[in-house]
Amino acid sequence: MTVYYSMKQILRSPLKSILFLLLAGVSAFLLVLGGNLWEINRNMLEEFENIFMTVGTVEQKIDHVETAKHWDAETGYYYTKWGRQGERIPNSVMDFEGAGYILEAKQRPNLGALVDQKAGAMPYMFIIVEATPIESGTADESFPMRAEKVLSGDEFELKEGDIFYICDHYMEEARSFEAGTTYIMMLNYAGWVHGSKVEHIALEDYVPEFFPENSVASYQYTMEGERVYDAVAEAEEEHDIDIVTEDFYETERGKRWLEMAKTRDYLFYTVPVMPMDKTELLMPFYWKDAQISKGRDITEEEYAEGKPVCLISSSLATLLRKEAGDKLTLPLYCADYSPTQENAMWVVSILNAEGKAYPIFHEQEYEIVGIYTTTSATTNGYELCINQVIIPWNAVPENAWADNIAGMWYMTGGNTSFEIPNGTIEDFMAAWEKQGVEGLEIRFYDNGYSSLKNGIESRKLMAVIFLACGCVLAVMILCFFANLFITGQRQRIAVERLLGRTKRQCAVSILTGFFLLAVLGTAAGSAAGWMATDRAVKATEETTEFDNTFSNAVIAQADMEEVDLSAAEQKPGAEMAAASGIGMLLAAVLIGFGVMRQMLAKEPLQILGELEE
Amino acid sequence: MEKIRVENVSYSYQNKYQKIKAVKEVSCSFEAGNMYAITGESGSGKSTFLSLLAGLDCPESGKILVEGENLLEMDRDAYRRKQISVVYQAFHLFPLLNAVENVMYPMELQGISRREAREQAEECLQEVGLGKKIFHQYPKMMSGGEQQRVAIARAMAAQGRILLADEPTGNLDSENEEHIVELLKMLAHERDYLVIVVTHNPEVARQADVCMKMKDGRMV
Secondary structure, three states: OHHHHHHHHHHHOHHHHHHHHHHHHHHHHHHHHHHHHHHHHHHHHHHHHHHOOEEEEEEEOOOEEEEEEEEEOOOEEEEEEEEEOOOOOOHHHHOOOOOOOOEEEEEOOEEEEEOOOOOOOOOOOOEEEEEEEOOOEEOOOOEEEEEEEEEEOOOOOOOOOOEEEEOOOOOOOOOEEOOOOOEEEEEEEEEEOOOHHHOOOOHHHOOEEEEEEOOOOOOOEOOOOOEOOOHHHHHOOOOOOOEOOOOHHHOHHHHHHHHHHHOHHHHHHEEEEEEEOOHHHOHHHHOOOEEEEEEOOOOHHHHHHOOOEEEEEHHHHHHHOOOOOOEEEEEEEEEEOOOOEOOEOOOOOOEOOOOOEOOOOEEEEEEEEEEEEEOOOOOOOOOOOOOOEEEEHHHOOOOOOOOOEEEOOOOOOOOEEEEEOOOOHHHHHHHHHHHOOOOEEEEEEOOOHHHHHHHHHHHHHHHHHHHHHHHHHHHHHHHHHHHHHHHOOHHHHHHHHHOOOOHHHHHHHHHHHHHHHHHHHHHHHHHHHHHHHHHHHHHHHHHOOOOOHHHHHHHHHOOOOOOOOOOOOOOOOHHHHHHHHHHHHHHHHHHHHHHHHHHHOOOHHHHHHHHHO | OEEEEEEEEEEEEEOOOOEEEEEEEEEEEEEOOOEEEEEEOOOOOHHHHHHHHOOOOOOOEEEEEEOOEEHHHOOHHHHHHHOEEEEEOOOOOOOOOOHHHHHHHHHHHOOOOHHHHHHHHHHHHHHOOOOHHHOOOOHHHOOHHHHHHHHHHHHHHOOOOEEEEEOOOOOOOHHHHHHHHHHHHHHHHHOOOEEEEEOOOHHHHHHOOEEEEEEOOEEO
């Protein structure tokens, strides 16, 4: 009966009913479309959060340029210009309120670890030799010496009795050497012989010339970047070559020469070990110029817990005959904050301030979880060292290398990086500006996330507008038609009440038709909205510029089994449409019963009286 | 047989400006098989009294006993559904239902099947003198007399044996007025209805078995 009379009511006022049906459908359509688009974009942003990463690098800026005058024994004076950073700004300035780090900015050293193969930097000539001049003279051009005793060096490079040539190639005031005196020196390769004493040697014979180094100084630093006092270095006469006398090796300088000779090979066997908090904080990995080719990356948990795991380069794996899953012991003996030179860790001196080779400060066995390969694309100081090993920062006790710092440098993009949440660059910079620290340049890399996010946020805004329009329209339509359907039937309500219908029966009787139309309109609108989502997504995808190659590259390289970035694939199921529809129907019930309640509060005779008036 | 007994019933209501005592200590009784007319000037309280009898309002004091049962203690919706019918000057038919459906409505409320209700509704309409051609017409298509007869047919269909009529002939011409009064008398005398008519019309009052007059809320 109730349904019959409600249907009758609908059919007797077709225009009103059709209009309500249509407008309810449009509201539901907008609600579902807006809801779906909002949900799709929200899901996409979530996925982007997983694959994008915002990394910042810190570099101390050049403070001033210095012009230096140099001497070359062959060509005379020449000038170079050097950018100087000025006073070193400590890493601690990066620890400030409001930074919001995911991974804080740490200046990372390369830790020197000894391995059993020549995997380290190859100082092409690094020979310690006792030698006597063939004749007295000045080493302002190639000057012949005889090797009396090779304390350290490959016999293929130099052996006792060999004649070799030295030259103070880069010293304007070249030193003099006396025949019959034995000198100790460290030889570095300087080029090919030249000058009057070697006219008998043809150029094409490629006879090398060395320049003699005389330093046994230590270049040890504290964690704060201060040079550790070295009495021997302080007293060192820079331009004198040590003369080997009978008791020379009993002196401090003599002992240092012996220690240097003993540990000379360290650098050949030293691999650089970089303690990290995340592999992608190394820019070659971030830019995908370095990629894990075997095994896997170090996990977030392993980094956090400082598990003894490591990544090694494919070249080191070949050299050490290691595979992913093998073990590698890393005895760490020095730390160097200096930039790499020719992709190699180059420690100026392996002697500490006490004149001893740096002792091992930490040693443990690491599991090689992954082997990576690199391309040569990364440059400008961001590149990895040859045979770089990567370990979790927490795998080595805090500041364990404090007494073994063999080199210090400024913060650079290659050694200081951090991670912040995606989309927070502006917040970070605002907080940073408040610190008032001058002299540091912070660069951000987000692989185009910001541009992408702006695009998605625009689409989200569009979705919210749809959603809001749908909501407002739905409420207005429901209010309007609830009034029209209910107030317009005041007479029916009053007469039904007069005939003995209870208020509840009356409400059901009147509202059934209203709800029936709302259900039909909402169902049709929701279905249309759900189907239209596909088209809307396609249209927005076509018109939104995913605007740079980086983002596309990142998306392309993301593990597509784990992430799903196609907007179409992100389309919510029918649940969203159903939820929107149900929400709208609930609103219809609330509004309908609200208006009905007001109407039923009046006595039927009062209603009829009002109608007669 | 005494159908309704009214004992010292008073009622007042609040309009925008003041409290109006519309019915004052009215006592009377009504018996089945009679047609009563309650007359009085406008504002004398007769329509209010009728709505008290219809259970649409509750007395402030006193009681209305329907077949010995206090109306205040009854389910008044059920009372209106099962025991009484009200006919109004303005007919108050459902505008969206045709004549037959209007008459069927109270029967369907009582749970009578649609088919049976239709048959009985058609009988009622024929009893009040309406032909088949009117069955499927909507109220707006009918004359005032036809509408009032449909309203009376609806009252008959309700199966209650108390019929209250508020100015049932107020909107009718004299010919239709006569028909309606005859109908009401027929219900009272032949069907044993208790018919209470509130009217201004002396001619209608004259035809009633008992004529009562109200003045300033009191029965005089």
